Structure formats: structure tokens, C-alpha cells
Amino acid sequence: MPAEPLPLQPLSLGDLTLHLTQLGLTAPDLGSAMSPVLNVLVERTSAVGAGYFQLRDATLTYHARAASGVMPQGAAMDALLAHGLPHHLPLVQALETATGPLFFNDTRLQPQSAGFPDLGVFALTAAPIRNRAGVLVGALLSHVFEAHLWTPYERQTLGTIMGLVALLAARLDAEEREQAAHESALRALGLMLEARDAETQGHTDRVTALAGRLGQRLGLSGPELRDLRWGAYLHDIGKMAIPDVILHHPGALDAEARAQMQLHVQQGAELAGQLSFLPRSAHDVIMAHHECWDGSGYPHGLSGTDIPLPARIFAACDVYDALTSARPYKRAWSHAEAVAHLVTARGSHFDAVVIDALLAVLDEDQAGLGAVGD
Structure with a gap:
């Protein structure tokens, strides 16, 4: 400011x-x-x-x-x-x-x-x-x-x-010291949740860093970027309440298990609500990162700009990292394959403006990797 x-x-x-x-x-x-x-x-x-x-x-x-x-x-x-x-x-x-x-x-x-x-x-x-x-x-x-x-x-x-x-x-x-202590505690909690879901190792730090770069590109202020990070650390906190048999299921979930898995959003919001210092926009990431631009997401079927911007930013980064990471039930997609999916879902699953900015950030990353390779 x-x-x-x-x-x-x-x-x-x-x-x-x-x-x-x-x-x-x-x-x-x-x-x-x-x-x-x-x-x-x-x-x-x-x-x-x-x-x-x-x-x-x-x-x-x-x-x-x-x-x-x-x-x-x-x-x-x-x-x-x-x-x-x-x-x-x-x-x-x-x-x-x-x-x-x-x-x-x-x-x-x-x-x-x-x-x-x-x-x-x-x-x-x-x-x-x-x-x-x-x-x-x-x-x-x-x-x-x-x-x-x-x-x-x-x-x-x-x-x-x-x-x-x-x-x-x-x-x-x-x-600032208090905020640094909060940040360390939230990151530690995010890593603890990640450790329970061993197949997502490194996901928390990767997606938080990517969301931060995307947020900067979209003009978020320092406090807004902090809130985005904090929400990213806790985005799946509700999975603490999901049984291992569902969380670690190796393939597609049936309708009943999928409905139970989707409850992690509301459960996460309830858990995060116990953190009095957590800003509203961090709560937005937890509550709305599974909403879709066209209204087909959950838990509330929000659409367009009714979905808070931090949640739109995080959702795109979350999906990109999930696609490019290996799981027991799927191989890691290449960068090109993941980008093609983002482009296809631009304007339906994702905010087109957010996707365009994310592609620019990813292009910079790829250019940097190419320079190192040279």
C-alpha cells in the first residue's frame, strides 16, 4: 500500500x-x-x-x-x-x-x-x-x-x-513476530495433514508457492498474499475427519464415498473457525476451492465472481499440481498435458482470467528450467 x-x-x-x-x-x-x-x-x-x-x-x-x-x-x-x-x-x-x-x-x-x-x-x-x-x-x-x-x-x-x-x-x-509464529504453525499443520496422505508429499509447499506467484501476478497486496498462503496451508484440513478407507482408496470413489469425501470442505471450515486469528479470505480458500466457475462445484454451487478470488487462484494451482504429481491410481501428467487440461477447462471449471495468468507464471517457470538446462 x-x-x-x-x-x-x-x-x-x-x-x-x-x-x-x-x-x-x-x-x-x-x-x-x-x-x-x-x-x-x-x-x-x-x-x-x-x-x-x-x-x-x-x-x-x-x-x-x-x-x-x-x-x-x-x-x-x-x-x-x-x-x-x-x-x-x-x-x-x-x-x-x-x-x-x-x-x-x-x-x-x-x-x-x-x-x-x-x-x-x-x-x-x-x-x-x-x-x-x-x-x-x-x-x-x-x-x-x-x-x-x-x-x-x-x-x-x-x-x-x-x-x-x-x-x-x-x-x-x-x-510481525506473531504473524510469523502463526504462519509457522499453519504450515506445520498443513504438512502434518499431508503426511497422513503420504501420496501427496510436497504438495502443500508446491501449491502454496505457486499460488503466491499467481496472486502476485494478479495484483494481490502483501496482506492478501499472506491470507492466500494461510488458506493454502489449511485447504484440506477437513480431511482429518475423513476415514482412512476413503482417503487412501486407490481408485475412483463410489457415490456414497464421494459424498462423504466432499464433506471435508464444511468440516474444514468448522475446524478453521476455531482459529480466531485466521482472516476471512483464508477461510474462503478452505470453503470455496472446490467451487467451479460454471456453478458445477461444491459445496454451495457458487459461480463466477461469487467465488472469492483467493479460492479461484488456489483452485487452479491445486489442480495443476495434482495433475503433474503421481498417485497410486495415475501417472504424473506432463506439463503440456496439464496445461492442455487447464485451457480446456478455462471458463467452465476455472476463471479464464486466473488461468491466463497461471499459464504466464508457468511459462516463466518453464523458461527458467530451460535456461538451467542450457
Whole structure:
């Protein structure tokens, strides 16, 4: 979600802080919350660029989450964006004990800013961001491509914004950690369900990844992609209630067994309903991924756009992966055979727009495989 533009009339630092706080408290993620804050740093100080780096516990490195303005270019900057600020960097070590913003008027003259002249950065600010317990969670950096004496106003501005960033980071960092824990738990549950149905090994991760790429192509936002993943992990949770004799039946099911198998959708929805944190669109994937565009699916016979988009996306990916995977009762179809089936079912079983986008994603995958083969 793009950052909301700042008001056209200049605001006092106090009013600006209030405005940024309001934006931050409604932001869906850390990057979205930080973008308008970084814009202010660039607009109200001599900094030409600014970035927020989040500290990752596992690696003790700072990874870029948001940026504004003109950033350094070149291989060294590419490595920093890919791998983060390493723990051995003097600035990182200085941030661990810093109680306020650090100002470097000339990075060539100060040991704590070693490494930044290699990026073409010759003046730098670095503010440690801590949560309410005083634990370091990130760093707010801004830079100039020439030596610069940071003014009292710039120091005051950064100090004020640092407090605001700490507030936002504490909230959003905690929320992201909670969401990461939910994601891990849901994936583990999906893999557990998959283990019961041994013939679908790897299906959960494959179809979730494919649905994510398709969702991106269709313009889903970050939160929408997360909901799609969560629904994908749990799409067959209702099969927990299906007897093994039906779940592991080696061939086509008779009418009675098929009806019992189809009940896994409602049973899955009931089980997922016990997860209070699960978003509505994740529930939609569980409940509607067996609906068909022409209304011939189940459990409710929904048709067209009455079928939620996440369910339409997942259904196409689910069928493609099922077709190209071996089962005791069938061989794995080739990519070409599976694509031919999707094209045939385009506009009947599946949403034509979704299928067209999926075919484009699959073409990219095949092109990548061809490049590796070359």
C-alpha cells in the first residue's frame, strides 16, 4: 500500500509527529509505516536518502525494510541490501550501546562509520530503535553523499522521529513476530495433514508457492498474499475427519464415498473457525476451492465472481499440481498435458482470467528450467 502523501502545507514538528503517528497506527506492515517517516527525514533535513533496517534475531544482521530518496549504487550497496548490515560493522556495534542518534559529519574521519565511504556516503546519521523493554529492534539511517555538519534543527528532527519510529516499530515488530509464529504453525499443520496422505508429499509447499506467484501476478497486496498462503496451508484440513478407507482408496470413489469425501470442505471450515486469528479470505480458500466457475462445484454451487478470488487462484494451482504429481491410481501428467487440461477447462471449471495468468507464471517457470538446462 503506497504511503499517504503528506499535507501540502508545512507542519510544525509536533503536528507532523501527530500526522505520522496516525499514518503509522493504520499501516498494515512495518515497511508501509516507515515510508512516510523516511520521506520526512529526506524532506526536512539535508539527507538525500534514508532507510529503516530491522534487526533479525537469528542472524544479528539489520535488513532493509523501507527506503526513501536517493540510495547509494554499486556492488557494495547491492550486497548490503541482499545480506543486510553485518554484525561486525563498526556502526552496528556502536548502535548496541547508543542511547540516542549518532551523527557523523565526515564518515572518512570517524572509525564508527568505517565502510560507508566505500558506498559514497560521507555524512551519516544512525538512530538505534528499541522496544519498550529497551531491546534493540532496528536502526534508522540517513545519509549525504558529501561531508555535512548536522545542524541543531536536524538533530532535533531526528531525535523526535526516532521516538516515533520506536513506537511504530515496537507495535509492528511484535505483530510481525506473531504473524510469523502463526504462519509457522499453519504450515506445520498443513504438512502434518499431508503426511497422513503420504501420496501427496510436497504438495502443500508446491501449491502454496505457486499460488503466491499467481496472486502476485494478479495484483494481490502483501496482506492478501499472506491470507492466500494461510488458506493454502489449511485447504484440506477437513480431511482429518475423513476415514482412512476413503482417503487412501486407490481408485475412483463410489457415490456414497464421494459424498462423504466432499464433506471435508464444511468440516474444514468448522475446524478453521476455531482459529480466531485466521482472516476471512483464508477461510474462503478452505470453503470455496472446490467451487467451479460454471456453478458445477461444491459445496454451495457458487459461480463466477461469487467465488472469492483467493479460492479461484488456489483452485487452479491445486489442480495443476495434482495433475503433474503421481498417485497410486495415475501417472504424473506432463506439463503440456496439464496445461492442455487447464485451457480446456478455462471458463467452465476455472476463471479464464486466473488461468491466463497461471499459464504466464508457468511459462516463466518453464523458461527458467530451460535456461538451467542450457
